[in-house]
Amino acid sequence: MDQILNVLVVGLLLGGIYGLVSIGLNLIFGVVRIVNFAQGELVMFGMYGSYFAFTQMGINPYLSVFIIAPLIGLLGVAIQRFVIQPLHAESNMQIFATFGLLMMFQNIMLAISKGEAWSVGGTMGTLVWDIGDIKVSVVRFISFAAVTLITIGLHFFLKQTIAGKAIRAVTQDKRAARAMGINVERTYLITFGIGSALAGLAGVLLTPIYAITPGVGGNFILAAFAVVVLGGLGSVWGAYIGGMIVGLVEALAGFYIDPVLRSAVWFLIFLIVLIVRPSGLLGQVGAEEVGFREQN
Numbered sequence: 001m002d003q004i005l006n007v008l009v010v011g012l013l014l015g016g017i018y019g020l021v022s023i024g025l026n027l028i029f030g031v032v033r034i035v036n037f038a039q040g041e042l043v044m045f046g047m048y049g050s051y052f053a054f055t056q057m058g059i060n061p062y063l064s065v066f067i068i069a070p071l072i073g074l075l076g077v078a079i080q081r082f083v084i085q086p087l088h089a090e091s092n093m094q095i096f097a098t099f100g101l102l103m104m105f106q107n108i109m110l111a112i113s114k115g116e117a118w119s120v121g122g123t124m125g126t127l128v129w130d131i132g133d134i135k136v137s138v139v140r141f142i143s144f145a146a147v148t149l150i151t152i153g154l155h156f157f158l159k160q161t162i163a164g165k166a167i168r169a170v171t172q173d174k175r176a177a178r179a180m181g182i183n184v185e186r187t188y189l190i191t192f193g194i195g196s197a198l199a200g201l202a203g204v205l206l207t208p209i210y211a212i213t214p215g216v217g218g219n220f221i222l223a224a225f226a227v228v229v230l231g232g233l234g235s236v237w238g239a240y241i242g243g244m245i246v247g248l249v250e251a252l253a254g255f256y257i258d259p260v261l262r263s264a265v266w267f268l269i270f271l272i273v274l275i276v277r278p279s280g281l282l283g284q285v286g287a288e289e290v291g292f293r294e295q296n
Contacts, residue, residue: 005134007255008248013137015247016144020205021220022227022239023150024198030234031171031191034084034091037098039224040217041105042072042196046203047212048109054120054207061120062142065204069197076196077189084192085185102217109214117211139208146205150198151240158236167191171234223263226270232280241281245269 025039046068053064079101087093127138158164169177170187178184210216223246231242246266253265273280 007251009134009136011248011251012244013140013144013247014251015244016140016147017206017209017243018220018223018227018246019240019243020143020147020150020202021199022224022231022243023147023154023236024195024202025224026228026231026234026239027154027198027236028192028195029228030236031167032080032084032188034094034098035225036195037095037221038079038101038105039195039199040219040221041102042076042199042217043203043206043220044109044212044214044217045072045075045105046200047207047210047216048113048118048203049200050204050207051118051120051212061204061207065201068204069200072200072203073193073197076199077193079196080189080192085188106214106217113214115214117213119211120207139205143202143205143209146201147240147243150201151236154236163187163190223266226266229270229278229280230273232282235280235282238280238282 021040021043024042025036028034028036028039049068049071050061050064053059053067054061059067083097083101084094087097129136129138129141156164158168166177166182166187167190169180169182170184174184177187210219227239227242227246229242230245231238231240246269249266249269250262254262257265
């Protein structure tokens with residue numbers, strides 16, 4: 001029984017990591033209607049930024065979030081304004097543009113790091129709480145707690161604030177929102193900035209856990225897409241719940257089947273969801289039709 005509880009705890013904490021990476025991706029898709037392939041590289045920038053803040057300025061990796069997340073949020077605003085927005089009439093080209101950004105960002109960091117894996121080192125990533133016979137990784141628990149607070153915070157932001165209500169209005173009907181005086185382009189900028197800042201925040205929180213390489217974002221983006229589709233395209237709570245499901249499935253599959261096949265199991269679930277319910281568990285029907293809605 002204790003062994004099973006440990007597996008479930010590992011699965012939930014892993015799900016927190018996946019949810020943390022996915023929530024910004026899902027927010028951007030829900031409003032801007034674009035799958036941002038460069039989201040993983042924004043996570044990577046967050047990890048490198050936290051690393052440099054720690055090694056060059058002595059700032060604790062977690063405290064660096066107050067610097068790194070806003071900077072990457074501004075980068076997201078720039079991407080939306082100067083890359084995505086000029087291609088508003090070509091939605092498929094927007095997707096290709098984000099893939100181009102993925103390659104560019106990876107190669108920039110490859111040139112800087114020379115392909116070497118970096119780490120903040122120390123004992124931070126190895127700290128464990130012993131709760132009876134259950135072992136809980138401290139840094140993974142912090143990620144789990146962070147994604148829970150972020151999900152709750154985003155929920156209230158979207159429900160209670162003027163900017164959040166504008167985002168929801170644009171998500172539901174862009175033409176009607178524009179007719180009511182909402183600046184759709186500014187809403188896109190705000191949304192892309194928030195989604196990018198969340199990616200940077202995820203990178204900062206993951207810095208003590210993973211080695212930092214130019215391709216580290218690719219370790220998360222495939223799982224993030226599975227989480228987004230499973231939970232529901234455009235649903236913040238869907239990303240949270242989807243992350244928990246994917247994390248639990250991966251942990252249980254690794255324990256009961258074969259660790260080599262754990263990713264294959266949740267990709268199988270990913271395919272089944274696409275076939276049976278393309279909108280995901282909490283997504284709105286039709287949300288999956290990216291690239292086919294009028295962009296004007």
